[in-house]
Amino acid sequence: VRDRRSLDEMDGWLPPGPVARLRSGAEMADLLSRHRDAVDNTVAVAERTAFQLRSVRPRLPDQKVPEGHTPISWLRHLVEEGRRGCYGDDPVAKDRLATELDLIEVRDFAGYFLIVSDIVEFARSRGILCQGRGSAAASAVCYVLGITVVDPVFYGLPFERFLWVLREEESDIDVDFDARRREEVIQYVYAKYGRRNAAQVADVITYRPRSAIRDTAKALGYSQGQQDAWSRQMERRSVVPGSRSSEGPEIPDEVVALAQQVMGLPRHLGIHSAGMVLTREPVGRICPIEPARMPGRTVLQWDKEDCAWMGLVKFDLLGLGMLSALSISFNLIAQHCGRSWALASIPRNEPGVYDMLCRGDSIGVFQVESRAQIGTLPRLKPRCFYDLAVEIGLIRPGPVQGGAVHPYIRRRTGVEPITYPHPLLKPVLERTLGIPLFQEQLMQMATTVGNCTAADADLLRRAMGSKRGVERIDSLRAKLFEGMAANGIDDDTAQDIYARIESFANFGFAESHALSFAGLVYTSAWVKLHYPAAFLAALLRSQPMGFYSPATLVADARRHGVVTRRPDLTKSSVGADLEALDRGGDDVETGMDDCLHDHDESEIGPFDPDRDDGDHRRDTHFAVRLGLSDVSGISTETATRIIAEREREPFTSLDDLARRVELGKEEVEALALAGVF
8 A cells, every 4th residue: 555556566575474563572572582681671771761752842943032132021012012002001901911921921932922923024014914813812912913803802702712821732823824825924934944943734644435445445456447436435434334335336345344444544644734833943853854745845744733742832824715815806906996905994894794794695705605604694684793703603513513503593583582501601601692602601601600710611622622522521520510519500500501511522613713704704795895896806816715616606796786708818817807897987986985984883783674775886897807717727827828928929810829828729629618719
């Protein structure tokens, strides 16, 4: 299997017996029976050479700070500057920041915040859209440094969700970047810290049914066609079925038996989607590294669990397709409509945006475009920013498995009264109508009614995302019930509260994460409402992403009055672009001026499906011209060559096009079928 050859092809290269294995102590004693001292001495050698691997735990790279400052003093200086801009003289925020900074100092974690802040500053200096998310959104320090956009003081997010003094493994900050330009950020990190001190975390790819059947069939000498036919039967299966499966051709017993043995074993190493490790000493001294297939990258041979156990601090630099789409939208709007927008400048609390979402008009909108979300939006009728976070957190496995979705909707629509499992839980559950939806709420439930410490609550939270979550939660069961009894909670109510916590063992969703994503939900909905043509072009350029095909996105835009034009050899760009319509008028932009400024949340009001609040669209004078790369069978590279040759000299004939761009027969046919000539 490892050599990707059949047994017949490997004949002569394989050992005559199963000798490539670790022998037991008894076998070694028998083999070396004439040298008993050799066996006994291995224990002495092992005792002398053994050491704790964690004793070589690496440190973070040194950060350059102004003279007279240490990393923590410089971090305090930056936080104080950010506090004045974000909070002014708010005493609650001031106390919260002081508490967080003290804990960061105790954990010697100041360098981590400075590194992430530097990476974010680099991205913004290059015009790369980025935004922190996940548990880091519960940190006020991250907020005032500009890493995240959610105010944890306003929303009451517990800092323990992110960092706690008794927490064994290190926390990490997830930052989303424009997916098209994420590589620029990664290469900046490599350039600043060096290939010897920076590496990406590996991802151990294990055998699943399809790959297990294919690889074992190949090793046993079956043909490529048989491998394909049998492996196709494994689609969407989590286990290898018996050879007598009723679906498709019968799989030989020997293939099934071997495939079942290798299930779950490591197959190969990949690169983690986001994780990077930075160290002061060369990282190769702690963990084996290897060059990645992609040029300019180094990858560890450990996965994220190994790195966490060792104490290697991980930086998650993720690529997000919606940030790419928004970046392209902003560029198209600035180029064609003459108005500049950024994530921070989008007008807040516009009633029209919430009206659009209440109608379920959310195809292409970040995180709320699935069929389940579209079906839920008209029932929930979001009328404020927090409602968007609830919408994101509600349609998740945790609330569905815990039976929270329908009760929440009934309470939201007034069919069911709002109640709480216990009066003590009202401050915790009031914002979600008495229904626990988020991990932070379950942590607060444990501390409020179970008298758990913040460390216990953090342990509970981490258990929710662990494969062994149920077992870990069970270990805290006794302490929870003791605390609930001390608070006068009867056994039936205590069992009900515990059942709600247990249902989130594997699928709990973070409120800080939902709030971070809610910002992108609102922004993408705002752009779709006001610049639907630019938004369509951006989505098409950012494919593949989201739930829908380009054809579905185009059809939805046409329903909103967007004119789309087919690809044209003489007019199209590489990707979709805006093209002026032949309409009169001196104004480039249309729409209402009321859409250009912030609104107070009180201005949103209840949803009225019959209300006509005017035309919000601002790019009415533009159509979307599909790009050459939107033609099926034409790659971005081919489209780029066509545009470059067209700008150098117009094409005189089809033969001239095919010759100068070196097009194949299939590519010429694809262009002809798309009507580009």
